[in-house]
Amino acid sequence: xxxxxxxxxxxxxxxxxxxxxxxxxxxxxxxxxxxxxxxxxxxxxxxxxxxxxxxxxxxxxxxxxxxxxxxxxxxxxxxxxxxxxxxxxxxxxxxxxxxxxxxxxxxxxxxxxxxxxxxxxxxxxxxxxxxxxxxxxxxxxxxxxxxxxxxxxxxxxxxxxxxxxxxxxxxxxxxxxxxxxxxxxxxxxxxxxxxxxxxxxxxxxxxxxxxxxxxxxxxxxxxxxxxxxxxxxxxxxxxxxxxxxxxxxxxxxxxxxxxxxxxxxxxxxxxxxxxxxxxxxxxxxxxxxxxxxxxxxxxxxxxxxx
Numbered sequence: 001x002x003x004x005x006x007x008x009x010x011x012x013x014x015x016x017x018x019x020x021x022x023x024x025x026x027x028x029x030x031x032x033x034x035x036x037x038x039x040x041x042x043x044x045x046x047x048x049x050x051x052x053x054x055x056x057x058x059x060x061x062x063x064x065x066x067x068x069x070x071x072x073x074x075x076x077x078x079x080x081x082x083x084x085x086x087x088x089x090x091x092x093x094x095x096x097x098x099x100x101x102x103x104x105x106x107x108x109x110x111x112x113x114x115x116x117x118x119x120x121x122x123x124x125x126x127x128x129x130x131x132x133x134x135x136x137x138x139x140x141x142x143x144x145x146x147x148x149x150x151x152x153x154x155x156x157x158x159x160x161x162x163x164x165x166x167x168x169x170x171x172x173x174x175x176x177x178x179x180x181x182x183x184x185x186x187x188x189x190x191x192x193x194x195x196x197x198x199x200x201x202x203x204x205x206x207x208x209x210x211x212x213x214x215x216x217x218x219x220x221x222x223x224x225x226x227x228x229x230x231x232x233x234x235x236x237x238x239x240x241x242x243x244x245x246x247x248x249x250x251x252x253x254x255x256x257x258x259x260x261x262x263x264x265x266x267x268x269x270x271x272x273x274x275x276x277x278x279x280x281x282x283x284x285x286x287x288x289x290x291x292x293x294x295x296x297x298x299x300x301x302x303x304x305x306x
Contacts (some may be wrong), residue, residue, distance in 0.1 A: 001019055008300050009207035023240060024264070025264050025266075027037060027067075027266070027267050027288075027289055028250070028264065028289055030253075030272050035211055040127075041071060041112060044111050044112055045071070045108055048104045048107055048108045048111075049104060050073060050101075050104055050105055050108045051073070051074045051075075051077070051078050052071055052072055052074055056289055064295060067090060069116065070114075070116075070301045071108075071112065071117065071118075072117075072118040072119075072120060072154075072294040073105055073108070073109075073117060073118065073119050073120070074120050074122070075101055075105060075119060075120075075121045075131075075134050075135070075138055076094070076097055076101075076121040076122060076124050076131045077094045077097075077098075077122065078090060078303050079091070079092040079093065079094040079095070079122060080092075080094070080122030080123050081094065081122070081123050081124060081126050081242065081305040082122075082123040082125065082193040082194070083095075083189045083192070083193070084181075084190065084191050084192070084193070084194070084261055085189060085191070085192070085259040086181070086182075086190055086221065086224070086251060086254075086258055087254070087258065088254035088255055088257075088258060089122055092110050093126070094122070094124060094126060097124075097127070097131070097133075097134045100135075101134065102134070102137040102138040102140070102141035102142075103141050105119070105138050105141065105142065106138070106141035106142045106144065106145040106146065107145065109145070109146055109149060110145050110146050114146075114149060115148075115150065116149065116150040116151075116152070117142065117149060117150070117151060117152070118152045118153075118154055118177075118294040119135065119139070119151065119152070119153050119154070119173075120153070120154035120155070120294070121134070121135065121155070121156060122156070123156040123157075123193075124156070125159075125193075129164055129167075130156065130158045130159065130161070130164060130177070131156070132158060132164040132167045134166065135153055135155065135167075135168045135171070135228070136167050136168060136170075136171045137153055139153070139168075139171040139172065139173055140171060140250075141213055144173070150170075150174045150175075151173045151174055151175075152173060152174060152175035152176075152177055152217070152294070153168060153173045153175070153176055153177065153181070154177040154178070154294060155168060155176065155177070155178050155202075155208070156178075157178065157194055157195075157198055157199055157202050158202065159198070160198045160201040160205065161201050162209075165202065165205050165206060165209060166209055168211075169206065169209035169210055169211060169214070170211065172211055172212065172214070173214060174213075174214055174215070175214065175215045175216075175217050175245065176206040176210055176214060176215075176216055176217070176244075177216075177217035177218065177219070177271055177293065177294075178199060178202045178203055178206065178217075178218060179198070179199075179218055179219045179220065179293050180196065180199050180203075180218050180219070180220050180234060180237075180238065181194075181199075181219075181220050181221060181234070182220055182221060182224050182226065183220070183224075183226040183227075183231060183234050184196045184225060184230070184234065184237075185226070185230060185231070186224055186225060189217055189259075190224060190259065197221075199218075200237055200238075200240075200241045201242055203216055203218060203238065203241040203242060204241045204242060206242075207240075207241065207242030207243075214244050215244040215245050215283070216241075216242055216244050216245070217243065217244065217245035217246070217247070218238050218241075218243045218245075218246060218247075219225070219246065219247035219248065219249070219291075219292070219293035220247075220248060221248075221249055221250070221251035222248060222251065222255075222263075222265045222269075222270075222273075223250050223251040223252075223262055223263045223264060223265050224251050224259065224261075224262055224298060225262035225263070228269070228272075228273075231248075231273060231276075232276060235273075235276060235277055235280055235282075236280065238282075239281055243282070244282065244283045244284070245282065245283060245284045245285075246277050246282045246284070246285045246286070246287075247285075247286045247287070247291050247292065247293050248270065248273050248274070248277075248285070248286070248287040248288075248291060249287075249288065249289065249290065249291035249292050250264065250270075250288075250289040250290070250291075251291075263306060264289075265289070267288065267289065270287045270288045270289065270291075271287070273287045274286075274287035
């Protein structure tokens with residue numbers, strides 16, 4: 001599939017009431033994958049009062065991931081100080097950081113027997129350190145209780161304040177991840193309180209500050225109205241910033257309050273995007289309709305990237 005053909009579109013026509021509805025194409029229809037392990041994971045997290053981005057962002061992979069013991073933990077509360085057009089996380093005044101949270105997170109990881117964990121957080125523009133200190137505390141607590149666990153941090157942009165990123169990098173995560181989310185043209189509308197270039201700066205800083213064998217990761221969504229040419233340019237920007245690992249997934253509208261889907265991208269186009277990424281030099285590219293930034297993140301570890 002060549003980049004001049006544009007994204008593959010499959011959108012239902014307007015309903016009788018004039019409101020356009022989208023219907024999932026065949027490749028997006030799947031079972032929830034809920035098992036007894038899913039319930040055990042849910043119970044453990046609830047007992048320890050540990051939040052996950054899986055629930056807060058209404059991730060479509062929740063059933064599958066929790067049934068296999070894969071969890072993406074969200075620290076620093078369930079409210080975000082920003083309002084992105086694609087995200088279902090609540091925008092509100094957040095509560096102060098909980099000093100006991102890092103210990104609870106570490107306990108949950110130990111009890112669940114995880115081999116790899118993703119730590120993420122909402123944007124905390126209300127805090128002097130934008131939450132960097134809580135990331136550090138969580139990483140240290142995890143290392144103290146389960147030193148062999150792989151730790152990936154999916155961080156907000158910290159307004160590209162290098163001293164904050166220095167703190168997080170010095171704690172020694174295996175992967176430092178920050179999502180670009182969408183192509184340059186759409187970024188102001190999709191991420192009105194973020195900036196495309198600022199996110200690239202964060203990734204460049206992460207590449208420079210990363211310790212040991214730490215990898216740099218980013219991800220973005222398709223189906224928001226981008227063209228393949230714009231996707232190719234975005235990939236080039238990420239490689240120039242020093243990004244090693246990449247995820248590409250289909251945008252799915254979490255609720256009616258978020259942006260509608262502009263297009264459902266066919267699996268063949270996702271395969272093409274993966275080929276482009278590997279040709280550009282990414283060490284690992286996960287590209288598919290249900291891929292998310294932390295979906296099966298341990299695959300990069302299994303693949304020998306870390």
